[in-house]
Amino acid sequence: MSAPVTTSVTRHVDPTRTSEMLAWVQAGTSLAERFDGFLGSGWVRPSEESPEWHMLYRFADADALAVWEASPQRAWWLEAAQGRIEATRVERRTGIEGWFDEPTTVEATATSAAPVAPPRWKQMVTIFLVFFPLSLVANALIAHSPVVDWPLPLRVLLTVAVMTPLMTYVLLPWITRKMAWWLHR
16 A cells, blocks of 8 residues: 655745746646645745745645656646746655665756655664664653653653654764664665
8 A cells, every 4th residue: 555645845036026926836736736646736835925835736646646746737837937936955754764864965857756755664663673762761760760750741752852853963963973884775
């Protein structure tokens, strides 16, 4: 079973061309909506003055995305922006594997494949390698602290509030670098 694929594109646009950019984005969405498997799109800017636009589009699976990306409609749409809109980064994600690979940088007109994610079982094992020891440490610390008498929901909330950032920003990036030889073999 194939998972939905989200593509994130960072584009740089002269802030004085916002109206053109909005029309261009709407035209691209209108074209993509006609393709099987299109699940939606959107965009965000850090501020009104920012030249950076972060655009997202999602398809039901990699095959549906490939059809859109290889289509003459998309080629025409991208051509319409040549010289005015520059894509600086394209990332494709299907789920948790974003922890297991580096972002992909490609040209605006490139249709290169997304990096192949490690098999889910390898992702599970890698997460387990940091989650289990971290859970043991967290439970041992809680057992010998004043929070041991807190109601269970509050203890769990505290544990999750501490473990989630540690997993996301410290331990998972660390373990995936250490295990890259095995994850991507």
